[in-house]
Amino acid sequence: MKKQFIFIAAFAMIASMTSCGTSIIDTASEAAQTATSAVTEASAAAEATAAAQTTEAAPAETAQAATAADNAAPAQEKPSEPDLTAQYLFGGFVATESGDLNLRITPDTNSDIVAKIPKGTQIDLYATGVRGWYLTTYDGHNGYVSADFVEEIPAYEDITSEYAKASNEYGFFSVTDPAETSVSVAALSGTWVQEGAPESKLVITQGSDIYNGDFIYYENGESSVSGYVKLEYSLTQSGDHEYWYTFYEYGGALWHGFGVSGEIPLNDIYADQQGAPHFIRTEH
Numbered sequence: 001m002k003k004q005f006i007f008i009a010a011f012a013m014i015a016s017m018t019s020c021g022t023s024i025i026d027t028a029s030e031a032a033q034t035a036t037s038a039v040t041e042a043s044a045a046a047e048a049t050a051a052a053q054t055t056e057a058a059p060a061e062t063a064q065a066a067t068a069a070d071n072a073a074p075a076q077e078k079p080s081e082p083d084l085t086a087q088y089l090f091g092g093f094v095a096t097e098s099g100d101l102n103l104r105i106t107p108d109t110n111s112d113i114v115a116k117i118p119k120g121t122q123i124d125l126y127a128t129g130v131r132g133w134y135l136t137t138y139d140g141h142n143g144y145v146s147a148d149f150v151e152e153i154p155a156y157e158d159i160t161s162e163y164a165k166a167s168n169e170y171g172f173f174s175v176t177d178p179a180e181t182s183v184s185v186a187a188l189s190g191t192w193v194q195e196g197a198p199e200s201k202l203v204i205t206q207g208s209d210i211y212n213g214d215f216i217y218y219e220n221g222e223s224s225v226s227g228y229v230k231l232e233y234s235l236t237q238s239g240d241h242e243y244w245y246t247f248y249e250y251g252g253a254l255w256h257g258f259g260v261s262g263e264i265p266l267n268d269i270y271a272d273q274q275g276a277p278h279f280i281r282t283e284h
Contacts, residue, residue, distance in 0.1 A: 087126060088124065088125075088126055088127075089127055089134070090125055090152050091123075091124055091125070091152070092123055092124075092134070092151055092152050093121060093122045093123065093151060093238040094117050094118065094149060094150060095119075095151040096149045099119065100116035100117055100118050101117045101118075101119070101121075101146070101149050101150070102117075103115040103117055103138055104145070105144070107128055107132075107133035108144075109146070115138050115139050120238065122153065122237070122238065123145075123150070124137065125145075130144075132147050132148065134147055153237050153238055170246075170254045170257075171234050172230075172232035172234055172257070173233050173234070173235075174230065175231050175232060175233060183243065183262055184211060184231060185207065185210060185211055185229050185231050186206050186210040187266050188204045188245060189206045190203075190282075190283055191203050191281075191282050191283050192269065192281055192282065193279065193280050194278070195276075195280060199218075199219075199220045199221045200218060200219050201217075201218045201282075202215060202217050203215065203218070204229060207228065210231075211230060211231040212231075213228065213229040214226075214228050214229065217255075225249060225255055226249070227247060227249040228247075228248055229245060230245075231243065231244075232244050243260035244257045245260060245269065246258075256271045256277070257272065258270060258271055259272065266281070267280065267281045268281070
């Protein structure tokens with residue numbers, strides 16, 4: 001009986017201890033979970049505070065940057081000249097009635113002028129996409145010119161075909177209209193000395209009219225070439241007349257062509273307008 005009581009008491013004690021142990025473990029576990037939760041909440045609060053501070057600071061920094069950008073002085077850049085990357089159209093020439101053609105920075109009659117192109121100057125013309133304007137380059141400048149004062153250079157075949165029957169084998173055309181020019185062969189009448197060769201002289205006499213004459217060339221004092229003189233013209237690529245005093249031997253061969261300068265009084269004549277031989281007038 002005593003043993004049975006002791007066993008029951010022992011069993012009761014063990015049960016009591018087991019119950020207490022479970023309670024202690026549960027309590028410790030709850031405490032740990034509570035501490036972990038507190039740490040997590042504290043960490044989240046810290047992150048939220050930092051985020052709030054960052055968010056509040058961003059507008060201020062942005063405003064400062066915007067203010068600095070507003071206060072910055074804009075860069076002053078010189079307008080660049082047009083780039084010649086447009087489609088090439090054709091070769092042309094300045095066809096103003098008088099004076100020069102303005103080369104402008106933009107296709108606008110009010111825009112700045114970067115250069116002036118003399119009448120008759122040949123230029124390459126490019127498309128612009130703007131009606132009434134061409135893009136071109138002159139004297140190192142790119143710019144725009146009005147289409148009203150530019151003409152296309154006609155093909156050489158077009159220039160010569162009109163006068164094919166009238167020109168001679170050397171490409172010269174006879175002057176038939178007295179109103180075409182104020183110069184004449186009559187202005188050449190007299191004696192001329194060759195530059196650098198004082199013993200070589202050219203004697204010119206007027207012929208049947210003011211556009212014809214005769215000549216004798218004395219080389220080193222002796223008669224060398226004789227023939228006739230005419231006032232004629234050739235055609236430039238733009239179709240303009242270029243006047244010449246042409247000297248032909250009596251057999252028909254061209255001796256020399258001297259460019260007509262139109263100077264009054266006429267005291268110098270140059271072969272090929274600026275070349276040799278060069279003759280200087282000695283007497284009329």
